[in-house]
Amino acid sequence: MAIPTDPSVITHGIQLAVAPVFLLTAVSGMIGAVAGRLARIIDRARVVEDRARANNDPEYTARAYAELGDLRLRGRLANGCIALLTFCAFLIGITIILLFLGETFDYQANRLAIGGFLAGVASFLLALVCFLAETVMATRLLNFHMLQKEIGANPADTPLIVREPK
Numbered sequence: 165m166a167i168p169t170d171p172s173v174i175t176h177g178i179q180l181a182v183a184p185v186f187l188l189t190a191v192s193g194m195i196g197a198v199a200g201r202l203a204r205i206i207d208r209a210r211v212v213e214d215r216a217r218a219n220n221d222p223e224y225t226a227r228a229y230a231e232l233g234d235l236r237l238r239g240r241l242a243n244g245c246i247a248l249l250t251f252c253a254f255l256i257g258i259t260i261i262l263l264f265l266g267e268t269f270d271y272q273a274n275r276l277a278i279g280g281f282l283a284g285v286a287s288f289l290l291a292l293v294c295f296l297a298e299t300v301m302a303t304r305l306l307n308f309h310m311l312q313k314e315i316g317a318n319p320a321d322t323p324l325i326v327r328e329p330k
Contacts, residue, residue, distance in 0.1 A: 174268055178264065182260075184256045184259050184260050184263070184281060184284075185256075185260065187252075187256050187284070187285070187288070188253055188256050188257070190288075191249050191252050191253045191256070191288065192253070194245075194249055194291065194295070195246060195249050195250070195253075198242050198245045198246050198249070198291075198295060198298075199246065201242055201298065201302075202239060202242040202243065202246070205235055205238050205239045205242060206239065208235060209232060209235045209236070209239070212228050212231050212232055212235070213228070213232060215228065216228035216229070216232075231305070234301065234305050237301065238298050238301055238302060241294050241295075241297050241298040241301070242294075242298055244291075244294045245291045245294035245295050245298065246291075248287045248288070248290050248291035248294065249287070249288070249291045251284075251287045252284045252285075252287035252288045252291065253284075255280045255281070255283050255284035255287060256280070256281065256284040258276075258280045259277050259280040259281045259284060262276050262277040262280065263277050
C-alpha cells in the first residue's frame with residue numbers, strides 16, 4: 165500500500181470522507197437533547213420518590229409508584245436512544261476512516277463503508293423511534309390534578325389553559 169503524494173488525491177479523499185460528518189453533527193445534537201431529557205427524568209423520579217416516602221396517603225403513594233414506573237420506562241427509552249446514537253456515531257466514524265483510506269491509499273473497502281454507513285443510518289432511525297416514543301409517553305403522562313378539580317371535567321374534555329407566570 166503506497167502512500168499518496170499527490171495533493172489532489174489527498175484533498176479528494178478528505179472531501180469524500182467529510183460528507184458523513186454532517187450526520188455526526190446531527191447525532192451529537194440529539195445526544196445532547198436526549199441526555200438533557202434523561203437528566204430531567206432522573207430529577208423528577210428523585211422528587212417523586214422523596215415525596216412518596218414523606219407522605220402517608222395510600223392514594224398518593226399509589227400514584228407515585230405509577231409515575232415512577234412510567235419514569236423508569238421513559239429513562240430506559242432515553243438510554244436506548246443514547247446507546248443507538250452512540251453506535252451510529254461509531255459506525256459513521258468507521259465509515260469516514262474507510263472512505264478516506266479507500267480514496268487515498270487505494271484500499272478496497274467500499275462494501276464495508278456502504279454497510280457501515282447504512283447501519284449507522286438505521287441506528288439513527290431507531291434512535292429517532294425511541295425518542296418519539298419517549299416524548300409521546302411524556303406528553304401522555306401530563307396530568308394536571310388541580311386543573312381537573314378546578315374545572316371538574318374529564319381530562320380529555322379539559323380545554324388547554326395557558327397562563328402567564330406571575
